[in-house]
Amino acid sequence: MKKLQKSLLGALGVAALAAVGIVGTKSTPAQAQVLPLPSPAAYVSNLDLECYRPGNTTPPLVNSLTINHLNPVLRELGIDRQKITVGALQEVCVPVTKNEKVPPALPLRYLSYTDLACYRAQSQQQINVPLNLTHLNPVLRDMGIGDAQVVTGSLEQLCTPVEKRGAEVPNAVKRLVRHVDVACYRIQAPPEDISLRLDHQNPLLRTYPQHKVRATEARQLCLPVAKDNAYPPDEILKIVQWVDLEKFAIETSSGATPLNLVLTHLNPRFQNAQPFVTYLPRPTSLMVPVAKNWRFPPQ
Numbered sequence: 001m002k003k004l005q006k007s008l009l010g011a012l013g014v015a016a017l018a019a020v021g022i023v024g025t026k027s028t029p030a031q032a033q034v035l036p037l038p039s040p041a042a043y044v045s046n047l048d049l050e051c052y053r054p055g056n057t058t059p060p061l062v063n064s065l066t067i068n069h070l071n072p073v074l075r076e077l078g079i080d081r082q083k084i085t086v087g088a089l090q091e092v093c094v095p096v097t098k099n100e101k102v103p104p105a106l107p108l109r110y111l112s113y114t115d116l117a118c119y120r121a122q123s124q125q126q127i128n129v130p131l132n133l134t135h136l137n138p139v140l141r142d143m144g145i146g147d148a149q150v151v152t153g154s155l156e157q158l159c160t161p162v163e164k165r166g167a168e169v170p171n172a173v174k175r176l177v178r179h180v181d182v183a184c185y186r187i188q189a190p191p192e193d194i195s196l197r198l199d200h201q202n203p204l205l206r207t208y209p210q211h212k213v214r215a216t217e218a219r220q221l222c223l224p225v226a227k228d229n230a231y232p233p234d235e236i237l238k239i240v241q242w243v244d245l246e247k248f249a250i251e252t253s254s255g256a257t258p259l260n261l262v263l264t265h266l267n268p269r270f271q272n273a274q275p276f277v278t279y280l281p282r283p284t285s286l287m288v289p290v291a292k293n294w295r296f297p298p299q
Helices: 002-020 040-044 072-076 105-111 138-142 171-177 234-240
Strands: 049-052 064-069 081-098 115-122 130-135 148-151 155-164 182-186 194-200 211-227 245-252 259-265 276-280 283-292
Touching: 040 105, 040 234, 049 115, 049 245, 081 155, 081 259, 081 276, 081 283, 105 171, 115 182, 115 259, 148 211, 155 211, 171 234, 211 283
Parallel strands: none
Antiparallel strands: 049 081, 049 283, 064 081, 064 211, 081 115, 081 194, 115 155, 130 148, 130 283, 155 182, 155 259, 182 211, 194 211, 211 245, 245 283, 259 276
């Protein structure tokens, strides 16, 4: 089984890399400084992630840690840190675009490598706060999806960045995406019925077919965090502190292709974690970018 997965991943990786031409190559530290960073608005407003529940069991990375909230709205409300416990892997989220609207080239270079592994998480500390959520993604804004009033509930997940074997993240891109960590909280919001066409953006998955989904219930709000007081560099913090994602349950009307992936953790806190294999049968949720309390990412 492992040999079959490895062969499949290798074949997919070669095909995908050939299709896009620019990816999968390692850059030197000097080259990593050549690619400019996108603005917070350009990156965050186009960050859409489709999440799959794994068909196999993956143990937790750590038993406990402290998360440090980064978003200015929460920090101004006095919400700084939480002690949490971490459980098993629950979802793997991969970058997609909606309704064939592709972001500009610079943010897309970073967005296409933003993959998250989401682990079950709990905390005895609560941050119950009322928030107004405004959609940032151009597709949803053009569809007239309005604001939602929500209250954050209990902590449910910690999501941390990973890379896929066969589409390793270039160093120029890694300096940003390795710091995209979010903590996801239960929310209740009015039901939606949003029909979308999704295309994969990660180089390894771009050859997979477009598929249709219907977004229904908003279940979580995922907020940007650092871990154990290890904050990103200032130029990166200015971007990732605005990564707020509302997670919707989705129904798939067309048969989505199952994914077999070998994943490696990128965040410095987990840089010694071993790569792991995961099987992802079908997508179950969609993360879309939002702003809180009318505070928007800088252009």
